[in-house]
């Protein structure tokens with residue numbers, strides 16, 4: 379997954395985002411360059427001052443003029459620095475925001491299979507800190523690296539013009555610096571990548587423990603969780619220290635070598651001045667220029683480190699951005715004008731991408747037909763693939779063989795927008811968003827105004843979620859992250875209301891009533907039964923009371939549909955069905971036998987079993 383792009387390849391990927399702001403970046407660069415030139419000009423004023431004003435017969439006027447020029451150069455330098463900030467900060471922040479938005483958009487489009495594989499903290503750190511690092515590099519690191527390098531080059535050129543012998547000594551220090559710099563680049567990039575990945579893993583741990591805080595507390599595992607966290611944090615600390623040491627060593631060498639070269643130049647320079655080969659003014663100007671160059675030279679270490687960190691951040695960003703979305707719209711979509719909702723599974727095969735090679739398909743040739751408006755219960759032992767089958771209908775995963783059609787049209791021939799407006803889902807494990815009850819419920823509905831209010835009230839009514847009206851702000855109450863302030867049953871009913879409010883043609887329910895008490899479940903079923911008449915429904919059922927909602931029951935076994943029939947028929951002819959539904963007591967079985975499905979009276983179980 380980790381790619382091996384060169385520095386230029388990685389940084390080059392930013393080009394499409396940076397292109398619109400290039401004029402401002404160039405202006406920022408020119409300002410930064412202007413500031414450096416002002417700083418470099420000051421030693422030359424000193425040279426004139428020493429050679430002319432301090433020489434015999436020099437005038438006091440020259441001192442005043444030189445001081446004025448130094449002051450002016452100082453003011454100009456400060457102005458250029460302020461302008462540079464002005465030019466680059468806003469556009470760099472805009473680039474960061476745009477990239478973050480496209481990252482989020484891409485995450486929304488990526489498949490569930492992608493999200494199964496990636497830790498949330500890794501995605502979070504890429505969306506937040508990596509883009510932040512990238513922006514800081516763009517607004518500051520990039521410009522300063524260019525300017526610093528140019529300043530050093532210009533400074534060295536000036537030094538050559540001032541005294542080529544002394545400049546040569548200074549430049550000799552650059553050779554070992556370059557060799558060391560090359561090694562530093564490789565090692566620093568590696569450690570920088572490691573630290574950013576570890577920070578992402580640490581974020582995943584924090585996210586998971588916050589998410590699972592109740593479980594950790596209830597099982598008294600907070601201490602163990604803390605120990606695991608400390609271990610991970612310690613690893614990150616070690617990597618950060620390694621990173622800081624590597625930079626410190628490089629910075630030390632970058633600082634030390636020019637200083638040593640300067641010391642050598644000083645000895646040679648004084649000798650040359652004594653012999654009259656160099657004027658005192660030139661000697662002072664040379665060292666003043668060397669002092670002006672020393673700052674940028676020292677600065678190169680941190681700037682390079684920043685650049686390598688930005689490269690890692692960009693690579694990490696594009697690893698996600700280049701992850702392919704395999705579930706996409708067809709090239710020539712078919713539109714269903716008046717969808718009825720007949721759903722046919724034909725020889726459907728599916729295996730999870732991360733399944734072991736020797737594992738068989740989770741779904742191993744599913745054949746099932748749901749007539750328009752029919753309610754089908756899906757029953758089977760735990761782990762037999764019921765939820766997997768349900769997730770294929772809204773194309774959360776794509777099947778690996780066979781086909782699923784709605785009104786004779788393959789799901790993959792519909793646009794995802796159309797498919798997902800036809801199909802609504804309620805999972806057993808409900809996720810609610812940090813917004814109001816109203817927004818949660820109306821998430822899948824395009825209705826507005828009075829129509830939306832009507833749909834909201836009706837959905838809450840059917841799902842027996844009228845409790846929402848009694849919340850502090852009624853349906854406008856914010857229900858917090860994942861609806862944590864609600865009970866499991868309340869959350870399930872809001873999620874059910876959400877599926878109902880979408881007014882789907884096909885409703886897919888994964889054991890949506892599991893957290894409800896018997897009385898509430900009965901009331902929900904009553905409402906649902908009326909509503910389901912016009913909707914094709916596939917409902918995973920673990921409880922006989924849920925089976926009672928269905929016209930037919932499909933018995934799933936070993937990744938196939940082993941049998942389809944009414945509850946009573948299956949009770950009569952299938953040992954496996956009796957085994958799966960064995961949790962029923964006799965009275966429940968008898969009750970079901972009489973009332974199950976479409977309201978018709980079906981034979982007593984005793985008769986059916988006979």
Ligand SMILES: Nc1ncnc2c1ncn2[C@@H]1O[C@H](COP(=O)(O)OP(=O)(O)OP(=O)(O)O)[C@@H](O)[C@H]1O
Pocket residue numbers: 494730732733740758759760761762763764765766767
């Ligand atoms: N994201 C996944 N990646 C890999 N394997 C998975 C994934 N989700 C489920 N499985 C495996 O697929 C099989 C079927 O799981 P599925 O959740 O569909 O069963 P189920 O019949 O709905 O079970 P339950 O009644 O307990 O909800 C299981 O063996 C499970 O381990």
